[in-house]
Amino acid sequence: xxxxxxLSNKVxxxxxxxxxxxxxxxxxxxxxxxxxxxxxxxxxxxGCLSVYEFGERLAGLSMAQVAESLNVASRxxxxxxxxxxxxxxxxxxxxxxxxxxxxxAENESELAEKVQLFSLSALKTYIQDLKLDSMxxxxxxxxxxxxxxxxxxxxxxxxxxxxxKEKGIDVNExxxxxxxxxxxxxxxxxxxxxxELPESSSRYIPARVKNIxxxxxxxxxxxxxxxxxSADVHHTSRFGxxxxxxxxxxxxxxxxxxxxxxxxxxxxxxxxWRG
Numbered sequence: 001x002x003x004x005x006x007l008s009n010k011v012x013x014x015x016x017x018x019x020x021x022x023x024x025x026x027x028x029x030x031x032x033x034x035x036x037x038x039x040x041x042x043x044x045x046x047g048c049l050s051v052y053e054f055g056e057r058l059a060g061l062s063m064a065q066v067a068e069s070l071n072v073a074s075r076x077x078x079x080x081x082x083x084x085x086x087x088x089x090x091x092x093x094x095x096x097x098x099x100x101x102x103x104x105a106e107n108e109s110e111l112a113e114k115v116q117l118f119s120l121s122a123l124k125t126y127i128q129d130l131k132l133d134s135m136x137x138x139x140x141x142x143x144x145x146x147x148x149x150x151x152x153x154x155x156x157x158x159x160x161x162x163x164x165k166e167k168g169i170d171v172n173e174x175x176x177x178x179x180x181x182x183x184x185x186x187x188x189x190x191x192x193x194x195x196e197l198p199e200s201s202s203r204y205i206p207a208r209v210k211n212i213x214x215x216x217x218x219x220x221x222x223x224x225x226x227x228x229x230s231a232d233v234h235h236t237s238r239f240g241x242x243x244x245x246x247x248x249x250x251x252x253x254x255x256x257x258x259x260x261x262x263x264x265x266x267x268x269x270x271x272x273w274r275g
Contacts (some may be wrong), residue, residue, distance in 0.1 A: 029089030030059045035073035060068060065093075072096050079108045082115075091115045098123050102130060117263050125226070125256035132225045186216050194246040201243045205233055209247050221254035228254035234261050 004012070033207070034051055039044055043054035049249040055061035059067075072093055076083035082103060085091045095115045103111055114126060117169060165171050166244075189212050197206065213233065221228050230252030235242075 014185045022091070025089050028086075028092050030177060031061070031065070031069040031093055032050045032073070032087045032089060032140045034069045038070060068095055070099065072100065074094075075100055080102055081112045085112055085115065092120075093121055095120060096099065098127055103126060114263075121254075122256040122259040125254075126260055128224070129225070129260075139234055145234070179236060186212065190216075190247040194248060197245060200245075203239065205245050205250075209245050210231075211253055212247050213250060217252050220252075221257055222251035223253060226254060226257060229256040234258050236261075 004041045022216070034055060036056060038051040043049075043051045046054060046057070048057060050055040050067045055066040055069075056063070056200075072086070073083070076086065076096070081098060082099070086093065086096055098120070099111045099115060115123060118126060161171050164174055193208055193212060197209075212235065217230070219229055220226070221230050231254050232252070234251050234253045235245075235249060236251060236255075237244070237246075
């Protein structure tokens, strides 16, 4: 105990992180063994009445965690790549569960890369994106909502739109014209900012760049279909290769989509693999 008291904060924290990761790795490995323990009834050798008791006594697993481990293993019989990751303890059961709904013999190799690269929350977002993309072109459910409910139009705006319609003016066309003009103004402002930006290798993003991006995308993630708050401004042209804050090549993303965007960068993937 005296030795622990002599550790610096830095060393103590490093050891906590190290041992925590190792504990998680071995816990994953243990959970991967449970299906074979169940098949051989080896839990009896430890005086346990079931594999559930075996998991609780040896690793502190709940009944639900043991059941999940058994269920996932049975569904991976025709997916050797994902099954291998699980058996070697390289990924958690929780991550494998996330991809099971879309995993096939054809796409399991690609999914195996994702479950190793992404955090659990980013993996969940990635799966949701795939499901949304598969629904493109499908007819959405019809909704009967007022302009106030759908878009938050106040009474003044609704009154003006009603007046235009009563005059025989195509309201849809008028709104599209307004949106087009808005997009043009933003595009022009971005081009002007890009021309006036001084050369700099600093990663600090100028306030006017942030402001124009906020005007374009609001406070939400720029990824279509994502409504999470933006957390980071992503450089679509990698900053390390092109040190520029040109707003034409930047977009605000949520934490998960920022991680997914970086996964496209091979160098970033290699760095994560080494880590």
